[in-house]
Amino acid sequence: MKSRLTPLERGKGMFQEKVLLAHGSGGKLSHDLIQQIFLPHFSNPFLQPLDDGARIDNQEGFLAFSTDSYVVNPIFFPGGDIGKLAVFGTVNDLSMLGAVPSYLSLALIIEEGLSVELLEQVVASVREAAELAGVSIVTGDTKVVEHGAADRLFINTAGIGWIKPGVHLSGTNAKPGDSVLLSGFLGDHEIAVLSQREGFGFEGSLKSDCAPLNGVVEKMLEVCPSIRCLRDPTRGGLATTLNEIASMSCAGITIEEEKLPVRDAVRGISELLGLDPLYLANEGKLIAICPAHEAEKVLEVMKFHPLSKDAEIIGRVTEENPKRVTLRTLIGGHRILDMLTGAQYPRIC
Numbered sequence: 001m002k003s004r005l006t007p008l009e010r011g012k013g014m015f016q017e018k019v020l021l022a023h024g025s026g027g028k029l030s031h032d033l034i035q036q037i038f039l040p041h042f043s044n045p046f047l048q049p050l051d052d053g054a055r056i057d058n059q060e061g062f063l064a065f066s067t068d069s070y071v072v073n074p075i076f077f078p079g080g081d082i083g084k085l086a087v088f089g090t091v092n093d094l095s096m097l098g099a100v101p102s103y104l105s106l107a108l109i110i111e112e113g114l115s116v117e118l119l120e121q122v123v124a125s126v127r128e129a130a131e132l133a134g135v136s137i138v139t140g141d142t143k144v145v146e147h148g149a150a151d152r153l154f155i156n157t158a159g160i161g162w163i164k165p166g167v168h169l170s171g172t173n174a175k176p177g178d179s180v181l182l183s184g185f186l187g188d189h190e191i192a193v194l195s196q197r198e199g200f201g202f203e204g205s206l207k208s209d210c211a212p213l214n215g216v217v218e219k220m221l222e223v224c225p226s227i228r229c230l231r232d233p234t235r236g237g238l239a240t241t242l243n244e245i246a247s248m249s250c251a252g253i254t255i256e257e258e259k260l261p262v263r264d265a266v267r268g269i270s271e272l273l274g275l276d277p278l279y280l281a282n283e284g285k286l287i288a289i290c291p292a293h294e295a296e297k298v299l300e301v302m303k304f305h306p307l308s309k310d311a312e313i314i315g316r317v318t319e320e321n322p323k324r325v326t327l328r329t330l331i332g333g334h335r336i337l338d339m340l341t342g343a344q345y346p347r348i349c
């Protein structure tokens with residue numbers, strides 16, 4: 001009898017008949033969906049590395065191209081909004097390839113009944129974010145769907161940037177002996193969004209870290225063009241992103257718990273909600289992997305920039321445990337950090 005299972009259901013023990021919210025979490029289910037549904041249809045040399053964007057060779061050199069969609073709920077949250085998130089998210093994806101972001105597209109899917117005043121606030125925020133990041137919105141599209149067919153407003157942005165000669169960043173480049181750097185505190189974005197969405201009313205000034213990282217990256221590459229890899233730990237957080245790099249590079253990664261910067265407020269709220277800060281989404285942080293002898297120089301530059309002043313060297317790339325990420329705990333033990341399996345909370349970006 002012919003199997004009635006879809007390719008997704010037949011692969012790796014997954015037996016869902018429908019797409020789940022967890023398939024959009026950036027964790028293991030997202031990766032399974034990509035590997036089993038999309039890659040068999042679209043695999044090509046530009047897509048195959050599965051970095052945050054594509055590095056494309058043309059007559060004038062290398063360009064970077066990236067696209068992303070934003071469905072954050074609520075639309076406005078402490079420290080940002082869907083407009084800023086859309087611009088900075090695509091700017092950061094281009095920056096993680098070492099590109100200088102230049103041009104963005106802006107496409108909006110608007111639910112019928114959305115306040116025109118609110119829409120203009122979002123569009124104004126997009127303009128301000130683009131000016132801050134130094135990019136231009138050069139093309140776009142608008143669609144309106146019936147009430148109930150969307151949740152107020154979704155945004156898609158795509159971006160193009162230019163990669164300078166000699167720069168080649170990819171998650172496939174990490175080598176044993178390299179140092180792993182993190183630009184600052186973990187989990188601010190996801191906790192800020194959740195607090196606003198659920199009306200927790202937590203005291204304090206915790207805000208999303210939503211910010212453009214192209215300025216930081218430019219300074220880092222000036223002092224160390226040999227940086228191997230940059231990634232922004234968005235959905236799935238630090239642990240999931242490091243797992244992606246370890247898998248792509250076929251290397252192990254060990255990080256030190258005592259070196260991981262987490263605000264007391266984020267740690268406390270995470271404990272209250274049963275969350276792990278290592279898997280929380282960030283929107284203004286980056287991971288850098290570079291040769292160990294260059295690490296202190298890169299760290300110094302990062303600490304000089306206001307968006308990465310709390311940077312730390314958090315670990316190293318190893319030959320041991322290839323494709324695995326290990327956390328050395330405060331008491332000297334070791335804990336395997338796997339990729340996020342489901343979704344701690346959906347729609348945080």
